[in-house]
Amino acid sequence: MHSEAAIREPLILGHKTYGDITNDIVAPIENKAPTGWYVLMGIASIIAAYGTGCILYLISKGIGVWGLNKTVDWAWDITNFVWWVGIGHAGTLISAVLLLFRQKWRMAINRSAEAMTIFAVIMAATFPGIHMGRIWMSYWVLPLPNQFGSLWVNFNSPLLWDVFAISTYFSVSLVFWYIGLIPDFATIRDKVAKPGMKKVYGILSFGWTGNAKAWTRFEEVSLVLAGIATPLVFSVHSVVSFDFATSIVPGWHTTIFPPYFVSGAVFSGFAMVQTLLLVMRKVMHLENYITVKHVEYMNIVIIVTGSIVGVAYITELFVSWYSGVEYESYAFINRATGPYWWAYWSMMTCNVISPQLFWFKKLRTHLGFTFFMSIIVNIGMWFERFVIIVTSLHRDYLPSAWNMFHPTWVDVGVFIGTIGIFFTLYLLFARYFPVLALNEVKSILKVSGESYKRDAANHHHH
């Protein structure tokens, strides 16, 4: 067994045994949920029900009930789509990229971050679906033989690339997540006393045995899936950015979009992970596993990606002037000083200025401040997509076509509704699923656990 430098801070606090880890995670599943859970679930499901109602209303009436018009034909719908997909990126980054980098701190947070990814991608996929107007025709995006002669989908189009990117991303993330869950479901199966629960978790655990060969295969599958999910996660948001970058709309027609979108996605995703985990660690008493050090590491990722996003904003601004293309220059002057100036400056404040506060160690290790910042970043990243989409469209080449976008109650209802559905799904996950990757956390206990590290250090001094 390898040992870890004493200078590295422990990732599991207090004195825990393998059995304690199992109990800390399985007990909340077996026992009655705390009142707080019912309160949150009540609020989330009411919002989810309202949002579902709005979506059904939209589908029955057509997308005319949104505030879209002939000039601004993409607005909150696609803003929300990109926002949700972006949030989804943190889960895969944590579980795949950090696995390849052998970052042990990922182990306490990857399970819930991956769950968040899956739910966020479901919310994201809702928007292009309902934006089609006739959702019952959505299978037309697939290359299926049809009655219109040999008319196939266009593989030259970024919109079709998106269909493949999002569906691959969703299904691969789901499989990656589930393969990690199988051994933990087996732990619950073998631990719980209630026969009904034993039966359900027995089915979910697929008869996992945990023998040596199974674990060898498990580790190989995790590694290979991480290896292929890493380029996948970068490709997904690159493809999302191609939806804009391959067009000729000023403000969209930019070659820096792929890396700019990917870092923005990771930035917003980590912010959402912070929002969720800071509440969850408190409510479910996971302070010993999701420590201040974990929060600090995530804040460091937020500074790095936030700074990349800031550089991208400034580069964009500079190039619009330096290119000498007046439409391009105008698009950016209009962003900063036009009728949507408030959206632009909200985005700049939330995404460029505020994350820089995390350079102060006091602030990035302060939980309340981190929670506040995570909300700010999520707001800022929503505005980023709104600025890119609406401000670029509302005034392009032809001044006679210039127009404003005014959201209707359906726009608002659908957006708020997806937040409700997302939280409902997440709360169900937190209640019934192992919220920590038990098998992974146990594997680092004797290397990164506080009491074991202390023993090793004392032993070393003698």
Next chain:
Amino acid sequence: MANKVIYAVYEDPEQLKDGARKLVSNGIKVKDVFSPFPVHGIDPIIGIKRTRLGIVSFMFGITGTCLALLGIWYFNIFDWPMNIGGKPSQALYKNLPAFIPVTFEFTVLCAAHGMAITYLIRNKTLPGMPARNPDPRSTDDKFIIEVRTAENHGHSAEAITGLLRETPVFEINERQY
């Protein structure tokens, strides 16, 4: 004499490895090891070969690449070449840059799902399968070595348990089968 299966239960993965080494160095075949998380370094001790799932994944991936290119060629080049904005789809190699994203995604899709399905089948872990670990504690905090007397004709059950007791074993259980 009835065949016996012996389960040596340990509380720590390093102790389990010591136990396995002890048995193997005395010429006893270890049937299997059950643990709540991967015990690194146990495979060479008990003679488990490296898995070939990585190769499986590669094969599925390359199949995905070929299928994607073949499909796209058929749909957009051969069967119905489109001419959008004066940019006709002429030949696969000329349009290839535009076909890379879907080809890549489809490669990943096939590699990931192909490997995942193979993994589940090879591990015999499928929906509805019953739990087959010998002791429910092996998914919690215990590390278990399984030895069968039927596979170790030269050694009596007593000799095997005697060797195990020389290691920091937590408990030893014997079952007839």
